[in-house]
Amino acid sequence: MKALFLKNGNLQLINAVRPSPVEGEALIRVHLAGICNTDIELLKGYMSFTGIPGHEFVGTVEQSSQRALIGKRVAGEINAGCGRCSQCLEGDSRHCAERTVLGIDKRDGAFAQYVVLPDRNLVQLPDSIPDETAVLIEPLAAAMQILSQVRIIKENKVLIIGDGKLGLLTTVVLKTTGAKIFLSGHHRERNLKMLSDIEHIDISENPIKPASFDIVVEASGNVEGFMTALKYIKPKGIIILKSTFHEDVSIDTSYIVVNEIIIIGSRCGRFEHAVHALSVGDIVIPNGYVDKTFSINEGIKAVEHARERGVLKVLVKLWD
């Protein structure tokens, strides 16, 4: 099968052996895969990953011991737990210490024509959600995870730092709370076309009043984002960290103590929530969110394009 393979920061299009599911796993024929900033970070050395990257996908189950799954169109939760530890038994393999993570940690991912995942990770998709939307379920679930962690009310003033893929999806999600949302990034004009009813700002160019937000979401994917979050959060406010990157941040923790700031790390969310929100129309992906779709034959080009400044979601089509 065709696949993109990463080793020592080099990505190559290869002809790989089709993976074989073990007991409890399914083989999925991948239709579309999405390129995430985490993939870009993997290329820079994050997680020291060697293998096939890619963790956002939609596909059709070809093999599974659960016969009802065969032939079904699915998305798949990316954390594959051991199934035995307390986290797994509580139904949260996302934090299993022994987990593998699709295309990120000890498990080949979805920049390939076939992928393997445990049956229990798969979520069936209603026909009403087309492939081009279904491929966004993983990042959408991650953005929606914020709502499972923090109660946001319409009286809250919320700042989202970073208008990349993650920042925009987070904005789409947090808009549903009715809170007053400010999205800060370098692409105001573009964002304005995609998202109405919110404030579009660029605080790096036009600083606003410090310590004035109840909630700040750091989705910029860089070190400065954290500093900006600390600058704009109110005392006793909540900073939600969404982006993972391959660099340390130097922090004055006394500022966090004195202002009693709350910082919450936020990663993957439940796919069911995202599927439901899309199927009933609570969440609509804005036009323009997907920048371009490449064939797997042009996979390297797809990743290069995704790395360009200002480019939003790039998709890879696995079969012609």
Added chain:
Amino acid sequence: MKALFLKNGNLQLINAVRPSPVEGEALIRVHLAGICNTDIELLKGYMSFTGIPGHEFVGTVEQSSQRALIGKRVAGEINAGCGRCSQCLEGDSRHCAERTVLGIDKRDGAFAQYVVLPDRNLVQLPDSIPDETAVLIEPLAAAMQILSQVRIIKENKVLIIGDGKLGLLTTVVLKTTGAKIFLSGHHRERNLKMLSDIEHIDISENPIKPASFDIVVEASGNVEGFMTALKYIKPKGIIILKSTFHEDVSIDTSYIVVNEIIIIGSRCGRFEHAVHALSVGDIVIPNGYVDKTFSINEGIKAVEHARERGVLKVLVKLWD
């Protein structure tokens, strides 16, 4: 009046002018003052403070426009708010942006025979709490603030990092939750005498299982404390930051994101809670917690003694 005066890291015993309360403020004759790690940090440059340090005290009101206060024995909340901003109007001057802070920020403190604070900051003390205990109300309220921020249940496994003044008081407070408490520090033998019913460890010498605590309190007052907290907290666990110090910490924020860790800054607490807990005996300060009491005439010596490794609470007696 006699007072300790700090300028450019130099502390001197001086003969200072007795402060004059303005409208809404009281003049308090200080009986006893306590030396806190924050005072030691001020000497190192924290907050760039110039003036009379000291923010833990017990005294008697000599002047006040609230006549009922005169002659009363009081402790005093250290944050003096503007009284007009939204934080102050909500009754929380601790986070007023315009606040002065007793002996820490723009307000002379209690290492002096007289101190001035707003009337509304004063909390009257029952006779059942002697001066030697009452002087600990400020740090005790700070330790109890954790209970206002986080729900700790008896099923929780809690690690307290640092067996200095703050770590020990925090241990005394968190013991009341019934949770399984581990106190880590270099003075196991000493701690064991003061606190029973908890586990005494030294994780710097004898590491235990990483990622195994539901809650970790960082009370060590140094950079390594934060790293240790990150190492021992479970996924989705809560780290409470208590110590303030004059140095930045370099953090891998991706670890916080991936493990969905919650970090909560925690500073000052409500004095009423601490006074109540002491008066009904919910909290008992362990024997040995106060190391030594010095006269203000030996104030410099008192601070030098407080800086020594392993020394617990040092008190300063303002009048012979």
